[in-house]
Amino acid sequence: MLPRDPGQTNLAGMSHDHHHDHDNDLDPMAARVRALETILTEKGLIDPAAIDAIVETYETKVGPRNGARVVAKAWADADYADWLRRDATAAIASLGFSGRQGEHMQAVFNTPDTHNLVVCTLCSCYPWSVLGLPPVWYKAPPYRSRAVIDPRGVLEEFGLTLPPDTKIRVWDSTAELRYLVVPMRPEGTEGWDETRLAELVSRDSMIGTALARQAEAA
Amino acid sequence: MSQPEIVAGHPIEPDTPAFAEPWQAQAFALVIALAEGGKFSWNEWAAALSQQVHRRDAAEDGSDYYHHWMRALETLLVEKGMASPSAIEDMTAAWQRAAHATPHGKPIELANDPGL
Structure with missing residues (x-):
């Protein structure tokens, strides 16, 4: 929850650096956001309660464990994997993870020949419903520009060196279409249930900057 | 689970949380609420944000991302006559x-x- 209750307001963007005994400072950006919220609320364009609910959802309920469940199910259930390949939006929604923006999802499957990597060169489009909010590096200019130009070099910076004959496909997300990488299922996981499999699926493996964890590491 | 950076108890590589400060969460939520309310489309939003994050003075480390976010929001609100x-x-x-x-x-x- 965004701290807003009396007694918690010191967390809400106030600076402690230079206050006097009896007044408060509101950080300029915090004041600006409050100003927009006030204006939009007064005009009836937003509901402040909805704002709190959205923050709570993204801070506590949405995260890469959603995507890990999707990937684990695809590993364990061939029919589901097939559905995910054909209609990722519906297959993912069937697990209760729907995009708030009505965006379409496409699942891209890693194979021994091809590794997939997701970027948004436009801004920071990201499959929020399955991965939560993007990490800082995903939104930063170096990744956004270099993932397309030199994907192999970028992956090496993430500590992932692929065999030279593995092709790398880069998927550029848009506001309407977002990608989820389905990493390859690690060896030695035969017979594992989905819960156990999901523990091998890291956020980065679903962006494509990492592989799934190895069975012994779990 | 409380942090998006942790999957099933396994810490992934160190990373900063989604929101460095509470105002960023609030700014984020304002955009979601407006878009869900049909006040602008996601394409319009992506275009507005893209214009800001491609500024020449954008920080290489992405640390000013939510400043861009706010500028994009203000620009769109003004364009649409909402503020x-x-x-x-x-x-x-x-x-x-x-x-x-x-x-x-x-x-x-x-x-x-x-x-x-």
Whole structure:
């Protein structure tokens, strides 16, 4: 929850650096956001309660464990994997993870020949419903520009060196279409249930900057 | 689970949380609420944000991302006639005056603005 209750307001963007005994400072950006919220609320364009609910959802309920469940199910259930390949939006929604923006999802499957990597060169489009909010590096200019130009070099910076004959496909997300990488299922996981499999699926493996964890590491 | 950076108890590579400060979460939520309410489309939003993050002075480490986010939001609100630049400046100043007039430890409320 965004701290807003009396007694918690010191967390809400106030600076402690230079206050006097009896007044408060509101950080300029915090004041600006409050100003927009006030204006939009007064005009009836937003509901402040909805704002709190959205923050709570993204801070506590949405995260890469959603995507890990999707990937684990695809590993364990061939029919589901097939559905995910054909209609990722519906297959993912069937697990209760729907995009708030009505965006379409496409699942891209890693194979021994091809590794997939997701970027948004436009801004920071990201499959929020399955991965939560993007990490800082995903939104930063170096990744956004270099993932397309030199994907192999970028992956090496993430500590992932692929065999030279593995092709790398880069998927550029848009506001309407977002990608989820389905990493390859690690060896030695035969017979594992989905819960156990999901523990091998890291956020980065679903962006494509990492592989799934190895069975012994779990 | 409390942090998006942790999957099933396994820490992934160190990373900063989604929101470095509470105002960023609030700015994020404003955009979601407006888009869900049909006040602008996701394409319009992506275009507005893209324009900001491609500025030449954008930080290489992405640390100013939510500053871009706010500028994109303000630009879109002005374009759509939902807020004027002067109204935004005036209301921001009112919140800052309210903060100064609020005793430390008490919640800051706009009604505390002595300029009202």
